[in-house]
Amino acid sequence: MTLENLSMGAIHEAGHAVAAMRLRMPIDRVTLDRKGGGRAVFSPRFFSIRTILKDTEGTGRFATASEIEQMKAAKERAFAQKGLISLFAGMAAERAFNPGTDEKAIQECGAGDLAEARRIARKFFRVSKEDMPLFLEKFDQKARKMLEDISLKIVLLDIARELDKRGQITARDCRKAYEYFRQVNALRSIARAEAAD
Numbered sequence: 173m174t175l176e177n178l179s180m181g182a183i184h185e186a187g188h189a190v191a192a193m194r195l196r197m198p199i200d201r202v203t204l205d206r207k208g209g210g211r212a213v214f215s216p217r218f219f220s221i222r223t224i225l226k227d228t229e230g231t232g233r234f235a236t237a238s239e240i241e242q243m244k245a246a247k248e249r250a251f252a253q254k255g256l257i258s259l260f261a262g263m264a265a266e267r268a269f270n271p272g273t274d275e276k277a278i279q280e281c282g283a284g285d286l287a288e289a290r291r292i293a294r295k296f297f298r299v300s301k302e303d304m305p306l307f308l309e310k311f312d313q314k315a316r317k318m319l320e321d322i323s324l325k326i327v328l329l330d331i332a333r334e335l336d337k338r339g340q341i342t343a344r345d346c347r348k349a350y351e352y353f354r355q356v357n358a359l360r361s362i363a364r365a366e367a368a369d
Contacts, residue, residue: 178332180266180273184281185210186332187265188258189341190324191315193350195254202331203340210335252296256308259285259292260315265328268319323356 185202192199204210263282266273279286289308293299299307319325330349334341 178269178329178336179204180270180281181205181210182332182336183265183269183328184262186328186335187261187263187268187315187319189331189346190265190328190350191258191261191318192254193346194318194324194353195257197251197254197258199343199346201340201342202335202346204335205339249296252292253311256289256292256311257314257318259289260308260312261319264312264315264319267316268325269328321353323353327353 182204185204189199189202202210260282262285263278266278266281286308289311290304293304293307297307319328327349330352331341331346334345334349
């Protein structure tokens with residue numbers, strides 16, 4: 173796979189975008205400034221109280237206020253886990269496309285992502301300072317594993333190319349590129365099913 177003079181900033185930000193779409197997180201746009209920095213901007217996530225209030229277990233009763241808070245907190249933690257993977261996907265993309273890069277340099281470029289990951293870990297999971305490295309390592313590994321998929325790498329390159337050209341791409345542009353990934357996976361599934369017959 174060729175990088176075709178793509179900036180590492182574009183690859184980094186495209187990594188965030190691809191992970192967010194793969195994890196079905198709402199994304200508004202991805203931007204890249206000419207100094208090499210950038211940002212993946214996520215849509216605010218709202219949790220539907222109406223959905224939570226349903227009689228979900230067939231008990232004939234609605235959830236109590238404390239049960240609603242517990243369900244809401246569980247949804248927020250699940251969303252935070254996806255956010256952590258997406259945060260680490262930027263650095264994982266840099267590693268995937270430039271394996272010779274010094275790890276310290278990658279972490280310096282992703283310093284803002286690491287700070288945000290620590291903030292999320294403290295807020296939603298109450299991770300102590302001592303447990304933080306091991307906790308975050310799990311999400312870093314998940315991001316790296318996700319980006320091993322060759323079709324996702326192709327989508328990432330498409331998004332990075334557009335980002336390098338235009339400086340900003342919308343969620344619609346990202347979804348268009350990601351649709352390719354879904355089609356390739358559907359074709360793979362069909363081919364596997366036919367081979368099994």
